[in-house]
Amino acid sequence: MAKYALKDDSVVVVIGSGAGGGTLANELCQHGAKVVLLEAGKRIEPEDFVNDEWEMFHRTAWLDKRTTSGSWRIAKDFPGLPAWLVKAVGGTTLHWAGASLRFKEYEFKVRSVYGEIAGTSLLDWPISLADLEPYYERAEAKMGVTGTHGIPQLPANNSYKVFAAGAKRIGYQKVHTGRMAINPQPYDGRPGCIQCGFCFQGCKVTAKWSTLYTEIPKAEATGRLDLRPESHALQILHNAKGRVSGVLYADKEGKQVEQKARVVCVAANSIESPRLLLNSASNLFPDGLANSSGQVGRNYMRHMTGSVYAIFDKPVNMYRGVTMAGIIEDEARNDPARGFVGGYHMETISLGLPFMAAFLNPGAWGRDFSALLEQYDHMAGMWLVGEDMPQETNRITLHPTEKDQFGLPVPNVHFDDHPNDIAMRNHAYKQGSAVYQAIGALRTIETPPYPSTHNLGTNRMSEKPRDGVVNKWGQTHDIPNLFISDGSQFTTGGAPNPTLTIVALAIRQAEYIIEQMRKGEI
Numbered sequence: 093m094a095k096y097a098l099k100d101d102s103v104v105v106v107i108g109s110g111a112g113g114g115t116l117a118n119e120l121c122q123h124g125a126k127v128v129l130l131e132a133g134k135r136i137e138p139e140d141f142v143n144d145e146w147e148m149f150h151r152t153a154w155l156d157k158r159t160t161s162g163s164w165r166i167a168k169d170f171p172g173l174p175a176w177l178v179k180a181v182g183g184t185t186l187h188w189a190g191a192s193l194r195f196k197e198y199e200f201k202v203r204s205v206y207g208e209i210a211g212t213s214l215l216d217w218p219i220s221l222a223d224l225e226p227y228y229e230r231a232e233a234k235m236g237v238t239g240t241h242g243i244p245q246l247p248a249n250n251s252y253k254v255f256a257a258g259a260k261r262i263g264y265q266k267v268h269t270g271r272m273a274i275n276p277q278p279y280d281g282r283p284g285c286i287q288c289g290f291c292f293q294g295c296k297v298t299a300k301w302s303t304l305y306t307e308i309p310k311a312e313a314t315g316r317l318d319l320r321p322e323s324h325a326l327q328i329l330h331n332a333k334g335r336v337s338g339v340l341y342a343d344k345e346g347k348q349v350e351q352k353a354r355v356v357c358v359a360a361n362s363i364e365s366p367r368l369l370l371n372s373a374s375n376l377f378p379d380g381l382a383n384s385s386g387q388v389g390r391n392y393m394r395h396m397t398g399s400v401y402a403i404f405d406k407p408v409n410m411y412r413g414v415t416m417a418g419i420i421e422d423e424a425r426n427d428p429a430r431g432f433v434g435g436y437h438m439e440t441i442s443l444g445l446p447f448m449a450a451f452l453n454p455g456a457w458g459r460d461f462s463a464l465l466e467q468y469d470h471m472a473g474m475w476l477v478g479e480d481m482p483q484e485t486n487r488i489t490l491h492p493t494e495k496d497q498f499g500l501p502v503p504n505v506h507f508d509d510h511p512n513d514i515a516m517r518n519h520a521y522k523q524g525s526a527v528y529q530a531i532g533a534l535r536t537i538e539t540p541p542y543p544s545t546h547n548l549g550t551n552r553m554s555e556k557p558r559d560g561v562v563n564k565w566g567q568t569h570d571i572p573n574l575f576i577s578d579g580s581q582f583t584t585g586g587a588p589n590p591t592l593t594i595v596a597l598a599i600r601q602a603e604y605i606i607e608q609m610r611k612g613e614i
Contacts, residue, residue, distance in 0.1 A: 093312045093317060094318045100126070100352060104355045104357065105128045105355070107339065107358050107360050108360040110578070111184070111591045111594045111595050112577040113183065113360075113578065114129075114185065114304075115599065117311050118303075118307035118308065119598065119603075121311040123602060125316065128351055128353070131319070131321050133181060136152065136180050137304075137305075139296075141293060141294040142296075143296065145444045145446045146446050152178045153178060154178060155173075156179070156496060158173070159171065159502060160504065160505050161504055162506045163508045164508065164541075169454035170543050174543060175361070175394075175543055175544045176542060176544065181321050182304025184545065186302055189272075189589075190272045192231075192237045192271045192272060193419075194588060196587075199586035199588075200217040200220050200583075202433075209433065213482045213483055214481070215554060215583050216555075218553055219564045223600075224593070227597070230596070232271075235592070235595060236274075236275055236279040236282075237272065237273050238274070245276065246274060247413075247417075249412055249413025250410065250412065251412075252413075252418035254404070254410075255440050258527035258531040259422075259438075264527075268419060273300065274300045283298065287414060289412055289414070291414060291416065292415060320341075323341045324342045326340045326341055328574065332376075339356060354609070355573045355574075357576075357577045357605075358551075360578065362551075362578065363505060365551055366488045367490065369383060369551070370489075381570070382561050382569065384557065385561065385569070387552065387560050389487045391484060392488055392547070393482055393548040393549040394507065394544035394547055395585055396436060396476070396477070396513045397517075398538065398540060398541055399474065399524075400476065400524030401536070402473070402533035403464070403471055408470060408472045416441055421437060423436050423437070423478075424588070431515045435479065437587055437589075438474045439476075449465060451542050476517065476524060477546065477589065481510040483508070486508060487550070488504070489506065524538075546579070548582040548590060549584075551581055552580075552582060560583065565601055
């Protein structure tokens with residue numbers, strides 16, 4: 093592994109090692125760039141993972157102080173935990189379930205397709221599906237997505253068999269066990285899945301794609317990556333000409349150090365990325381970096397989510413096998429006749445019993461609630477995930493008084509559901525319950541959204557600088573050598589799980605950065 097001097101201003105500094113940052117760092121290294129990768133969390137290797145939900149949650153989750161506001165239920169149930177993310181090398185690719193779905197063509201052009209919708213800040217992406225298709229192909233090959241590149245689908249577990257039987261009984265057609273970035277058989281030097289069911293805790297056998305043991309080791313093998321765990325970015329610095337010149341970060345001893353940089357790429361997730369830009373305000377940029385539009389932190393999206401669980405008269409044992417190897421795509425379309433625009437997916441899910449107790453109905457207690465938990469082995473479950481509407485008022489701001497361990501303002505996450513989000517969730521609850529009722533469920537339970545894992549927007553792409561933060565390459569409109577490389581650059585959320593798109597954008601962005609560096613533009 094390389095080790096670059098703090099004064100080396102020829103390096104690209106990437107902040108965050110998850111799907112965006114970890115992939116980008118590897119791609120840049122493969123192209124010959126020198127990369128310093130700053131990760132706020134520790135490096136925890138797969139042999140350190142344990143199949144224990146609460147232990148791994150406390151070992152890996154991002155638990156730094158955050159506050160919440162707005163009418164969303166998370167602000168009441170989990171006011172200090174608006175998002176369920178990972179603070180470790182590999183980022184939330186340790187925790188993610190593996191679902192890897194492409195955006196549809198219309199999902200890049202929703203302002204044109206949906207028209208004006210009151211209360212939203214809908215905007216077309218400055219790219220199309222055609223622009224991203226070759227990078228989707230490369231991302232799927234890189235990640236080993238099932239159902240692509242000759243890779244078979246994952247086997248069906250009991251949870252999927254129940255799910256699929258009900259789906260087909262009510263007329264759904266697009267039901268399958270893919271697309272998942274989990275190996276059904278050995279691929280890319282990693283083994284096949286052993287169906288242990290602990291996908292959310294970090295995949296101990298490494299069958300599930302994670303930058304921790306794919307992108308980052310490959311980048312290290314080039315001799316061009318300087319990975320610095322426990323290095324918490326505090327501010328992005330700039331010179332008198334307004335170009336970024338380095339990153340101030342706190343190292344593992346808490347000492348504040350500056351790494352010079354030629355280019356800085358921010359991939360710290362949709363909460364920390366805008367927070368970092370806002371905390372980097374200066375006399376030249378009084379409202380924060382890249383914020384001449386006032387859009388930094390705005391248009392926060394977390395997907396429309398919820399869950400439906402069902403209790404049956406016989407055991408299902410939904411926890412056995414891959415957590416999310418089952419998808420119904422029939423509702424992932426735009427059909428305003430349903431009472432809302434956009435679409436959603438239904439995806440099998442199984443929370444372990446400890447998480448089920450926390451998330452099934454937060455705050456519930458008593459005999460009726462415990463009776464549900466006693467039926468855990470008779471349960472089947474699905475997660476509902478769909479496009480939520482961007483709103484300028486849903487945003488990340490700096491808290492006026494609360495500070496973090498470094499003395500910087502913590503982020504406040506404000507969110508209110510749009511009426512379209514509520515209508516979609518109600519429709520999804522109804523259809524999810526119908527799936528299970530069609531095959532004899534004794535009872536169905538509608539579970540409210542968990543702390544969000546699909547954090548999107550807040551530094552969105554836009555064709556015109558006044559409408560967003562970055563251009564079609566993720567390059568900030570205001571500062572040419574500052575890039576956004578995570579889900580915060582999403583203009584809108586679409587219905588699919590976002591990781592595949594984040595990876596595809598990172599591959600594409602790396603090519604652009606290398607080209608611009610070679611031309612001397614950055």
